[in-house]
Amino acid sequence: MASSVRPKLPKNYQLIYEIVQASGIGRHLTPSEIFTKAHKRQPGIGFSTVYRGLERLRELGLISELYVPGVDAATYEPSGPWHAHFRCSACGAIEDVAYAIPPRTLKMLALQHGFKIASERVTFEGRCAACAF
Template sequence: MNATVAKRLPKNYKLVYEILRGAGHGVHFTMGEIYAHAKRKRPAIGFSTVYRGIARLRDLGWIDEIELPGSDSAVYELKGKPHAHFCCGRCGEVADVHYQLPARTIARLAARTGGRVGEAMVTLRGLCRRCSV
């Protein structure tokens, strides 16, 4: 099975991971930002490699890909517990919000749709502390 996990990650993919791990939980980068960081560390690296690194890490479950509704680009962060996101409509900042829909609520909604619910995403939109003054 997932022998990929066991195998050592290619050094470029590792670099991508280190960029996110170095930033820590709760920090969100777009693909472009990650590429910029990677380029600084290893100028010869190409965009495709960073792109593929992100895809691999996502598939391995080491990082989370977050698609904010209404934003044209996804952001990435270290894998963590499920949580909600707050997105500032002015400066675009994305912040983690330690919250998730109660399992009971999800179950109730799932029953209502008649289908099976895999995940529940909660996104808040508004103005962050600095932009709301």
């Protein structure tokens, strides 16, 4: 389905979506970075539109939002398979990590505590390869 038709998406939202897509999985953009990029392509676009767009796209599941401790802005990335994130406490880089908590474990925890788990967020912190030494 790649860049399949999405006829109902207002063009500004489409633009935002493209920007986040273009950044690729593994890059993580803050709203203001997105705004800057969007503004280049569409001068006159407003801040609020970017926020609204991000919210909408998130609702639609097209992008996902990510809160990383130590970064006070939310960051966005294209939706993709579940994965964890790693943040280097030295250089601040954020890396994707192919890891998800096993479904069996989730089920067990949910059962134990009596709640329903809809999503999980896993973030590691430490030093990346470049800063590790």
